[in-house]
Amino acid sequence: MSGKIEQRLAELGIELPEATRAVGNYVPTLITGNYLYLSGQITILNGELKYIGRLGENLSVEDGMAAARLCGLNMIAQVKAALDGDLDRVKQVIKLGGFVNGTPEFTDQPKVLNGASDLMVEVFGDAGKHTRSAVGVASLPLGISVEVDGIFEIA
Structure with missing residues (x-):
């Protein structure tokens, strides 16, 4: 299908x-009613884990933002x-609910999640x-750096 959002992506x-x-x-x-719930999406691209x-x-904040953007692409x-x-x-x-694998001192989870938020x-x-x-965690599955889940309203 080629609609308005597909054109925007292009x-x-x-x-x-x-x-x-x-x-x-x-x-x-x-899907339940007019809502679409998404399980957590991770930093995988073409079967390969990224941003471990x-x-x-x-990993830097910029790496984290790119990881969150990849999660956002997987969500879409x-x-x-x-x-x-x-x-x-x-x-x-x-x-959007975001989980950031960081050191105990890392406090820039909101900046990291901007990667997914900005994409939306x-x-x-x-x-x-x-x-x-935007939640900081001690670890995530497979050693990934970011995981994002979400809720969308649909027609």
């Missing part, structure tokens, strides 16, 4: 990755798959403005 030069499958007893997305490590140790890919390719059905990005506004415009949590 204008931005953004190519979405393939939506990954669940690797456990859960689903990547779940901890913020404040071997999951949304597209869940909506049978029609991203124009997104009415509003409601909430770039792609969806005002409908991309959302509420958010």
Whole structure:
């Protein structure tokens, strides 16, 4: 499908990755009523893990922002798959929840999560403005640096 959001992605030069499958007893997305819930998306691209490590140790804030953006791209890919390719059905990005693997001294989780937040506004415009949590954690699965989940309102 080629709608308004697809055109926007093309204008931005953004190519979405393939939506990954669940690797456990859960689903990547779940639609209930007019809401689409997304399981946590990680820093994987074409089957390869990216941005392995901890913020404040071997990764910079800029690395973390790029990692969060990749999580955001994976989120949009999951949304597209869940909506049978029609991203124009997104009415509003409601909430993003971000988890940042960092040292105990690392306190720039909000800056890191801007990588995903900025992407949502770039792609969806005002409908991309959302509420958010940015949480620091001692570790994440597979040693990744960032994981992001979300809730979207859909038509």
